[in-house]
Amino acid sequence: MPERGTVEDGGRDGDAARTEPTPDGGIALDGASAASGAEASTAGSTDADDSDTAHAADADSISIPLPRPGIVARIARRETRLTTRRGWALGLTVVFAAFGFLLATFSGSGVAPTGYEPVVASYVELATFLVPLAALAFGHGAVVGAAERGRLGVVLTLPVSRAETAIGVFAGRAAVLGSAVILGFGVPGLLLLREYGLAGWPTFAWFLFATVAVAVALLGIGVGISALAPTSTMALAGALLVWAWVALVHDLLAMGVLAALDGANGFVAVAVAANPVSTYRLLALAPTDAGGAGLAAALDGGLSVGVLVGVLLGWVALGVVVAAVAMRVKRI
Known part of the structure; x- marks a missing residue:
């Protein structure tokens, strides 16, 4: 079974990383989302737990805490x-x-x-x-x-x-x-x-x-x-x-x-x-x-x-x- 965060299925995972909502109902910012998607595409050799932890940290860091x-x-x-x-x-x-x-x-x-x-x-x-x-x-x-x-x-x-x-x-x-x-x-x-x-x-x-x-x-x-x-x-x-x-x-x-x-x-x-x-x-x-x-x-x-x-x-x-x-x- 393919691991999360790998490059399998082409750019599908990268697209998902760009559109996945943050826990408070907001979305990821475009620049930071692209960075996280690129990181996921180059992390094929890492463990699944490590990629999940990194992805959660990225989501927390790019969430929008203040109302616009x-x-x-x-x-x-x-x-x-x-x-x-x-x-x-x-x-x-x-x-x-x-x-x-x-x-x-x-x-x-x-x-x-x-x-x-x-x-x-x-x-x-x-x-x-x-x-x-x-x-x-x-x-x-x-x-x-x-x-x-x-x-x-x-x-x-x-x-x-x-x-x-x-x-x-x-x-x-x-x-x-x-x-x-x-x-x-x-x-x-x-x-x-x-x-x-x-x-x-x-x-x-x-x-x-x-x-x-x-x-x-x-x-x-x-x-x-x-x-x-x-x-x-x-x-x-x-x-x-x-x-x-x-x-x-x-x-x-x-x-x-x-x-x-x-x-x-x-x-x-x-x-x-x-x-x-x-x-x-x-x-x-x-x-x-x-x-x-x-x-x-x-x-x-x-x-x-x-x-x-x-x-x-x-x-x-x-x-x-x-x-x-x-x-x-x-x-x-």
């Missing part, structure tokens, strides 16, 4: 087109716009004396439940759903690494989700602009920024769940559990602990940072009177507006890192 921005951008554009074609962009925008128009229309008479702030407070309470649910639902099938349909396996046959794939998928879906939030809540905001003028528009613009930030943060968590889950059903169950925790359970437990500690400001800061939805609520209401007391307590605990933005960005990074690491070990 160009590749990530291509995968992101592809993911944006696919999700838009499947109706996610339109569906999310319609859902956000429908609730936004309802609040802007039916709360207008009750909030007319004070303008933007009560409407923004109502939007924040709505977004606290609706946006995380939409983001987690949008992200839970990003990896495992594509793997079950066979689409992810096709992508990984291309010269891309798994980390690049995970980051690109997240970036593409983040673009769709962020656009849906801006359009869905921004178009009803034009009613407020017509009703109350430009005086309070920065408050509403800040609400849009904070809502996009928390949507992308929860999307990153959803993509991480999708990369970890073995099936779409388990990914959906995990996403629903995370939504129940961040939107309902966490704040109830935090309030109970805070009451038991008789108002510890340090615990307020920890509780806010430990939940992206709590961070969002405080951040979105920071310019309003409704968020003054909560922000004051958080500031006493060491959280400023800049720190709150950094916390949400940290949640985004955590979800993407979990997705990238899980993709490296996921069997597809």
Whole structure:
């Protein structure tokens, strides 16, 4: 039986050496691949174990450890087109716009004396439940759903690494989700602009920024769940559990602990940072009177507006890192 790495069968082994993928889903670089192929063709007299060891060392040395921005951008554009074609962009925008128009229309008479702030407070309470649910639902099938349909396996046959794939998928879906939030809540905001003028528009613009930030943060968590889950059903169950925790359970437990500690400001800061939805609520209401007391307590605990933005960005990074690491070990 012919040994691996010999010159038997002509250049077939050299071609295989040039196209064999690296363990992380990337491919070998052309120059280094040619060198390894030439080395294999001249090593006909070596033992099979030695050639296997040398080939593994070559594969490790020429793998691509860092994501390439160009590749990530291509995968992101592809993911944006696919999700838009499947109706996610339109569906999310319609859902956000429908609730936004309802609040802007039916709360207008009750909030007319004070303008933007009560409407923004109502939007924040709505977004606290609706946006995380939409983001987690949008992200839970990003990896495992594509793997079950066979689409992810096709992508990984291309010269891309798994980390690049995970980051690109997240970036593409983040673009769709962020656009849906801006359009869905921004178009009803034009009613407020017509009703109350430009005086309070920065408050509403800040609400849009904070809502996009928390949507992308929860999307990153959803993509991480999708990369970890073995099936779409388990990914959906995990996403629903995370939504129940961040939107309902966490704040109830935090309030109970805070009451038991008789108002510890340090615990307020920890509780806010430990939940992206709590961070969002405080951040979105920071310019309003409704968020003054909560922000004051958080500031006493060491959280400023800049720190709150950094916390949400940290949640985004955590979800993407979990997705990238899980993709490296996921069997597809």
